[in-house]
Amino acid sequence: MSIVLADSHAHLDMPEFAPDQAAVVARATEAGVALIINVGIGLENSSQVLATARKFPGVFATVGVHPHGVKALTDGDLEALSTLARDPKVVAVGEIGLDFYRRRSPEEVQRQWFRRQLEWASGLGQPVVIHTRNATAATLEILRDHKRRLHGGVMHCFGGSYEEARAFLDLGLHLSFSGTLTYPAAGPLREVAKKIPLDRVLVETDAPYLPPQPWRGKRNEPAYVAATARLLAELNHLSFEEVARLTFQNTLTAFDLDVGAQFMAPETARPHTENRKRKTGNTS
Ligand SMILES: [Zn+2]
Numbered sequence: 001m002s003i004v005l006a007d008s009h010a011h012l013d014m015p016e017f018a019p020d021q022a023a024v025v026a027r028a029t030e031a032g033v034a035l036i037i038n039v040g041i042g043l044e045n046s047s048q049v050l051a052t053a054r055k056f057p058g059v060f061a062t063v064g065v066h067p068h069g070v071k072a073l074t075d076g077d078l079e080a081l082s083t084l085a086r087d088p089k090v091v092a093v094g095e096i097g098l099d100f101y102r103r104r105s106p107e108e109v110q111r112q113w114f115r116r117q118l119e120w121a122s123g124l125g126q127p128v129v130i131h132t133r134n135a136t137a138a139t140l141e142i143l144r145d146h147k148r149r150l151h152g153g154v155m156h157c158f159g160g161s162y163e164e165a166r167a168f169l170d171l172g173l174h175l176s177f178s179g180t181l182t183y184p185a186a187g188p189l190r191e192v193a194k195k196i197p198l199d200r201v202l203v204e205t206d207a208p209y210l211p212p213q214p215w216r217g218k219r220n221e222p223a224y225v226a227a228t229a230r231l232l233a234e235l236n237h238l239s240f241e242e243v244a245r246l247t248f249q250n251t252l253t254a255f256d257l258d259v260g261a262q263f264m265a266p267e268t269a270r271p272h273t274e275n276r277k278r279k280t281g282n283t284s
C-alpha cells in the first residue's frame with residue numbers, strides 16, 4: 001500500500017522557497033504528499049500563492065490576509081482578493097484570525113478584519129483557515145457569532161487544550177496539527193491529540209516554519225509532514241498508512257475538494273500550467 005499524504009497548510013511562496021520551489025514540491029511528491037494547501041497571508045502574497053497553485057496539479061491555494069497584515073488592509077484590497085478567489089484553484093479564505101502574541105496590528109483592527117473576512121468567506125461559500133495565537137477566547141467569540149454562516153474550515157497549527165479543541169470542533173471546524181506535536185515539550189498537546197475524533201484531524205507543516213523535531217532549526221518543507229502523521233499514528237495506535245489515508249481524506253472534506261481531482265503522483269511532479277476544474281460546487 002503506497003502512502004498518500006496531504007500537507008494542509010504550507011507557505012510555498014515565502015522567500016525561503018524562492019531558490020528551489022519546484023524541487024521542494026518534487027520532494028514532497030516523492031515522499032507521498034499528493035496534496036498541498038498553499039496558504040496566502042496578504043494581497044500580494046495571495047496572488048503568488050495562486051500562481052504557484054496553478055503550476056502544480058496537487059497544489060491548491062487559499063487567499064486572505066493574516067492578522068499581522070490587516071492594519072494596512074483596505075476595502076479595495078478585499079475586492080482584489082475577491083477577483084483571485086474566483087479561480088477554481090482557490091479552495092478557502094485564509095489565513096485569517098487573531099494574533100495577540102505579536103500584535104503587529106492593533107487588537108481592535110484585527111477583530112474588525114477577522115469579522116469582515118469571515119463575512120467575505122461566507123459570501124463566497126468558502127471554508128476558512130484560521131490562525132489564532134494568545135487569542136483563543138476572542139477567536140471563539142467571533143466564530144460563534146458567525147457559526148451559522150460558516151462553510152467549515154480549519155483551525156491551523158492547533159496547540160490548545162482539549163476543551164478548546166472541543167469548542168472548535170463544536171463549530172464544525174477541523175483541527176490541524178503541525179510539527180509542534182513532535183516537540184519534547186508538547187506532552188500535553190499529544191494527550192489532546194489522542195482524544196480528537198480522527199475524522200476531524202488534519203496534518204500540516206506550516207513550512208517554512210515549525211519543522212518537526214528531526215529538522216528543528218532548519219527550513220521546514222511539505223515532505224516533512226510525514227513525521228507529524230507518523231507520530232499521530234503512534235499516539236492513536238494506528239498504522240502510518242491509516243493515518244495518512246484519514247488525514248488526506250479529511251483535508252479533501254475540509255476544503256470541499258473533489259476526490260476525482262488530480263493530485264500529484266511522481267510522474268506528474270513536473271509543473272503544469274493548465275488549470276483544471278476541481279472543486280465541487282464552486283466552479284462555473
Ligand atoms: Zn498561522
Ligand SMILES: [Zn+2]
Nearest residue numbers: 009039095206
Ligand atoms: Zn501559516
